[in-house]
Each structure stands twice: as C-alpha cells, then as structure tokens.
Amino acid sequence: MREFDYILDEIHEECGVFGIYNVENAAQLTYYGLHSLQHRGQQGAGIATSDNGHILRHRGNGLVIEVFNSENISELKGNMAIGHVRMGDVKSPGIENIQPLLVRSHLGDFSVAHNGRIVNGDQLRMQLEFEGSIFQSSSDSEILCHLIQKESGTFTEKLTKAVSKLEGAFSFVVMTGSTIYAVRDKNGLHPLSIAELGEGYVISSETVAFETLGAKFMRSVKPGEIIKINKEGLKSIFYTNCTQDKMCSMEFIYFSRPDSTINGLNVHTSRRICGRILAEESPCPEADMVIGVPDSSLSAAVGYADGSGLPYETGLIKNRYIGRTFIQPTQQERERGVKMKLSPMSSVIAGKKIVLVDDSIVRGTTSKYIIKLLKEAGAKEVHVRIASPAMIAPCFYGVDTSSLKDLISARMNLEELREYIAADSLAFLSVEGLRKGLGNNICAACFDKNYPTYLFGLEKKFKEEKEGK
Incomplete structure (x- = not known):
C-alpha cells in the first residue's frame, strides 16, 4: 500500500431525525436541533413544516449550515416541523433521497423522516411496484409512504397498519397538517426520545438536541410504540405486543454524542x-x-x-x-x-x-x-x-x-x-x-x-461472498 493510500477505517450510520410541535419558530428550532445531530449525517439535510395544514419543505445536499439560511428558514412557516440529517453514499446521491420525504395526496399531505433500515424492504418494494406504486427515490423510507397510502381508515389507523408490516430498524417522525407521530420499531434498535418545551413537544434521535433547545426530557419512545401529538395532547399507541429492547451497541460505542443519554445511560x-x-x-x-x-x-x-x-x-x-x-x-x-x-x-x-x-x-x-x-x-x-x-x-x-x-x-x-x-x-x-x-x-x-430479527435473505449474499461464490 502506498503512503496515504487507504480507505478511512470508520463506520457510519444513516441519519438523525427531529420533530417539534406547538412551538413558535418551529423551523428555526429544528435547524438548531439538526445542528446538534449533525454528527449523524453530513451529506444532506431537510426541514418540513406545517403552515395551517399546508406542508412546506426545504432540503439540500451538504451540512445543515450550508443547506439553510435566514431566507429559506423564514419561508418555512408554522409551529410544527420535522427535520432530517442524512449520511450519503455514492449509490444514492440524488436530492430525491434527502428527507423529509413529502407526499401530496387528495386525502391530505404528509411528510416522513426515517433513521434505520427496513430489512424486508426489497420484498415490500417489489410488492408495491407490482400493485402500481411508483417510487421516486431509492430510499427504503419511501416504502412507508406507499404503505400508508394503500391502507384504509384514519391517518392514525393507516400509519399503524403500515408500520406493522415493516421489519428491521426504524425510528420515524411523520407529520400531517395537524399532527406529528414518533414511531419506533418493535426491537428498539435505534434511539428516539421525546421532551417537553413550553406548551409543546420535541422528538429527537438523541437527547443532546433537547439540551440545545432547553427542552425537558420526558422519556424514550418504547419499542413498538407510536406517539401521536396534536391539539388533544400526547397519546401512546402500540402497533404490536411482540417487542424487545435491543438497542444498537454501536450507538454507545461510536455514533452518539458523549453528552447524549440512551436508555438511561450517559x-x-x-x-x-x-x-x-x-x-x-x-x-x-x-x-x-x-x-x-x-x-x-x-x-x-x-x-x-x-x-x-x-x-x-x-x-x-x-x-x-x-x-x-x-x-x-x-x-x-x-x-x-x-x-x-x-x-x-x-x-x-x-x-x-x-x-x-x-x-x-x-x-x-x-x-x-x-x-x-x-x-x-x-x-x-x-x-x-x-x-x-x-x-x-x-x-x-x-x-x-x-x-x-x-x-x-x-x-x-x-x-x-x-x-x-x-x-x-x-x-x-x-x-x-x-x-x-x-x-x-x-x-x-x-x-x-446473533441478529435480533429475521433477515429476509439479506445474510445469504454475505455468506456467499465469504465462501467466494
């Protein structure tokens, strides 16, 4: 190997998610929250807000400070918002993969930001495409958007039915015109917490964002739980009773900031x-x-x-x-x-x-x-x-x-x-x-x-790789 000729020997994760409800200047505070989560992804960032039921969004490639400025932040009006920082790779560099994703629907607009990986994503994508869904990105996060659209009932019912079909690791924040949802997978693989800020609430991949905003930590979102936040307050819904707590050990070892707290442990x-x-x-x-x-x-x-x-x-x-x-x-x-x-x-x-x-x-x-x-x-x-x-x-x-x-x-x-x-x-x-x-x-x-979930065949190609097939 030539001097300085190497690939950097470090690992990276997908992203960080953030949400805020019933707080003035929601986009501005989301900007600060995403800045606290910048270590989780530096290739792209986005913020979506709800302004009297109409969802506005701005996203772009680069650091939070590069994507946002006073002008585009001021255009993101509303007292509720969700945000996302993304790790990019050479396989999916396009703007279409930068979140939050936004769905315009005759039933009402909604926006989604996701951390993790859906291990049955390939199967679900094939099924959805066979049924007529047209994907705009290569992100498995978009699968949730299509599943929601396929289901019936109220939006909460549609979301509950949709996430119950997902396997793997996911922490979602989902925003409609009037409601924010925080969703965690049934295995509890990645962190997601909620805090109080005045009369409102804050959701974040890491508790360090709460410190930045002066929000008061309440608790972690539990495995298999959906937290619904709207004008009626905070409501907890479990989409499954088959849960386990298997936090990714690399969150402690590497990913999270040292001043964050995960499952009660700094x-x-x-x-x-x-x-x-x-x-x-x-x-x-x-x-x-x-x-x-x-x-x-x-x-x-x-x-x-x-x-x-x-x-x-x-x-x-x-x-x-x-x-x-x-x-x-x-x-x-x-x-x-x-x-x-x-x-x-x-x-x-x-x-x-x-x-x-x-x-x-x-x-x-x-x-x-x-x-x-x-x-x-x-x-x-x-x-x-x-x-x-x-x-x-x-x-x-x-x-x-x-x-x-x-x-x-x-x-x-x-x-x-x-x-x-x-x-x-x-x-x-x-x-x-x-x-x-x-x-x-x-x-x-x-x-x-010892994988905590079924892998839907993902492990087979790695076994073949090791065996040189």
Missing part, C-alpha cells in the same frame, strides 16, 4: 465503563501512558487509564475544521480528508510505550496509518486496545458495515491483524465485557452474529 459514562473493563481484561503494565483516538474513543481511553493506573495523555490532535471525514462518500475524498485530520504530539509520545485506545477496527487501514504516524513521531511501542469486540459480521439495521470484505476481523485472526496494523500488541473488549458495560438489552450482532 454515552460518555458507558464508554468510560467499557474502557475500564478493557483494562481489566487486557492490561498492558509495561506501557508508559494511555492515549485515545479523537473523538469517540477519548472516553474509553480515560476509562482504560482509570482501570490500569497508567497516566492519560493527549497524544493525537484532531483538526476541528475537517469534520467527520468518514461520512465523505468516495475513497478519494476520504483519503484527502484524513491526511489533514490527525497530528501526533511528538513532545508527549517520543520514546514512550503507548497504549492506543480506539473504539473499533473495521478495515484496519486507519489503525495501521495511526500507528505509523505515532512511530514516526518517536513512539517506542504502540499497544492497541479496542473498546469493543472484533467486528466479524455485517449489520443490516442501518450501520454501513454491509460487506464482509470490509470487515478485517472476519478475514484475519488476532495475530494476523496485529501484524497487518504493525501494533506491538492488540486486544479487543470481549462480548461479555461489552454486555457487562452496556447491559444485556443491546444488539451486538456485528460482534456475535
């Missing part, structure tokens, strides 16, 4: 606990210090230092103006961004034996590059400790680890991987350690292959 605290458990499982007494890879690994590095008794130091500096370069959709853009992203602190690490704590290893290329940077800066030894288990299986619920060829731990054993990244030692947190830190109500399928 993300920073969860990472610090896992780092401490990692130190107990895989100590490195010969090391001089512990450093973390900015930003999502810093809490785990502090925990490892706590558990090991080694000093915690700042050994890597992140350029704050680069952003989260893993969201860049092409390899060329990833490569260009990561060259400017991290700088080693030579004065701190020169001549030292270092424990380098990171949150995960996907392809291994970034770990290899960082170790090379540290040793070129004078580090005597670099011992790598990963605050999550080895990623050995693809995710089908909205996390972009969909190819086994991209998961280096599925192809290499521990020693082979250590040699590849040129670490002096390498250890991962055990699955048992992860559950000890986060609890048993998590999905750890990418680490142990």
